[in-house]
Amino acid sequence: MPDLPSVVVTRPAAQADALAQRIAAIGRTPVLFPLLDILPLPDTVPLRAALAELDRYALIAFVSPNAIDAAFAARPDWPHGLQLAVVGDGSRAALERHGITPGNSTIFIPHDRERTDSQTLLEALDLPALHGKDILIVRGEAGRELLGDALRAAGAHVTLVAAYRRAMPAFTEQRRRELKRLLDGQNDWIVTSSEALRFLAQMVAQLDEKNKGEAVAKMQQQRIIASHVRIAETAQSLGFRNVVRSASGDDGLLAALQSLS
Structure with a gap:
């Protein structure tokens, strides 16, 4: 062989x-x-400011495991009981590494595990319930706008915050x-x-x-x-x-x- x-x-x-x-x-x-290469931001003040008031958000969405790791590095004392959203199993596992599980927080994840992305995450959310609510999206310096645009279209107030940047090695x-x-x-x-x-x-x-x-x-x-x-x-x-x-x-x-x- x-x-x-x-x-x-x-x-x-x-x-x-x-x-x-x-x-x-x-x-x-x-x-x-x-x-x-996943690199730290030159200025983490906006990220730390957003993470300092987590209780005001009805939902906190992470676009990747990198976003989770960077957010927890910026604020290690992550509170339990929040509503979180992730786009795939890698991000779910990243939350678990930081002690966040379905046992202590509400975690939304796409139902279709064959295709996990912003679109399938949106299908797993109760969009009408988010109307008029504040939502935080933690992501890289640049990324797709689909998730934020769809949540705004549903009447939510969306804050985007960068947690890291990507570069070619x-x-x-x-x-x-x-x-x-x-x-x-x-x-x-x-x-x-x-x-x-x-x-x-x-x-x-x-x-x-x-x-x-x-x-x-x-x-x-x-x-x-x-x-x-x-x-x-x-x-x-x-x-x-x-x-x-x-x-x-x-x-x-x-x-x-x-x-x-």
């Missing part, structure tokens, strides 16, 4: 280890190659060599962010400054395991020929890997 391809985990470095361990446990070889000579090595083989790339894919394309373009498209062609032959339809669409727009959609969360990603074994 031929060796199975390595599995490239592209999550930010601080979030990659747990998934890498689970990949190794099913007999695959994980390779860590972060495509996103420094493309050092060591990372150039590692990316070239990965592209010379066939790998399964786990991608949980469209932005990460676009950063990958930028890195490959830098490799290709003297190679006349050779690296891009190799990149497009890699297999992408995308945890959301938008990520799959981004991969296809970048020319990837082998894109596999998985369910959201680590369980969905592992199930997709096992189906390919």
Whole structure:
């Protein structure tokens, strides 16, 4: 039986280890190659101000595990009994790491675990009950406006606050060599962010400054395991020929890997 391809985990470095361990446990070889850096904000005053008055909000929504980790770093003494909303299982698990569970707080999460995003979160909320209420959305410096716009359309008063920023990791000579090595083989790339894919394309373009498209062609032959339809669409727009959609969360990603074994 031929060796199975390595599995490239592209999550930010601080979030990659747990998934890498689970990949190794099913007999695959994980390779860590972060495509996103999660960085602190240069100014956390607005975030701390918003978190200082949590009791005024009828709902606090987090767009990602990064938003949760940054919010709890800014305010460790998180009160129980709040109504919270998250877009997926990764964020639910992040809340649990900080001691927030359905036993001490109300947590809204999409019912459709095959597709977890702002749209399916909205379907899980009682929008009429939020009319006239204050809602806090904790997110990165930039992001989709769907959740906030829909809540405003339902008559809620929405405050958006940034908790972190995303950036492309420094493309050092060591990372150039590692990316070239990965592209010379066939790998399964786990991608949980469209932005990460676009950063990958930028890195490959830098490799290709003297190679006349050779690296891009190799990149497009890699297999992408995308945890959301938008990520799959981004991969296809970048020319990837082998894109596999998985369910959201680590369980969905592992199930997709096992189906390919």
